C-alpha cells in the first residue's frame with residue numbers, strides 16, 4: 001500500500017486537527033520511513049521478484065524491526081509518547097500513536113503473509129489484497145479519495161499556496177502510484193532504498209501545505 005497510507009494521514013486531520021499534516025504523514029508512514037534505513041544497515045532484507053504479487057514485485061523477506069507487530073506497537077507508543085512530552089496534548093498524541101499502528105493494519109490487509117508478529121515466532125500474517133490489481137486499486141483509490149476529501153473539507157487555504165501545494169501533492173501521489181503499479185519493476189534494491197528516503201520530502205511538503213491552510 002502506498003497512497004492508502006497517505007490517505008490515512010489526510011483523513012486523520014478530521015480527528016486530530018491540532019497536528020500538522022506533516023506530523024500526520026510522519027506517523028502514518030513512520031515504519032516505511034524507517035525501513036529504507038534498516039535496509040541500508042543490512043538489518044532488514046527485501047528481494048525483487050516480479051510476479052511476487054499482482055501489484056508489487058517486492059518480496060519483504062525480513063523486516064521485524066520496522067514491520068513486526070510487537071515493534072510497531074512499541075513505535076506507536078514512542079511516537080505518541082514523544083509528541084505528548086513535547087506538546088502536552090494527550091488526545092493528539094493518542095491519535096498519532098494509533099496512526100503508527102494503523103499503517104501495520106493497512107499492510108495486514110494488502111501484503112501476502114510476510115508480516116512478522118513477535119520476535120522468535122515463525123508465524124507471519126497478511127491477507128493478500130495485493131494478489132488482485134483491481135481490488136487494490138478500488139480499496140486504495142477509495143481510501144485516498146475519502147482521505148483527501150476529509151482533509152480538504154476540514155481545512156481551508158489561507159492563500160494560493162495552501163490550495164496549489166495541496167492539489168500538487170495529490171496529483172504527485174496519484175502519478176507516482178500509477179507509475180509504481182504499471183511501470184517496470186525496479187532494477188535493484190538499492191534504488192528503492194534511495195527512493196524510500198525521498199519520502200521524507202513528502203513529509204516536508206505536507207508541513208508546507210498545512211502551514212498555508214487553517215481549520216475551516
Ligand SMILES: [Zn+2]
Nearest residue numbers: 031032103107
Ligand atoms: Zn509498510
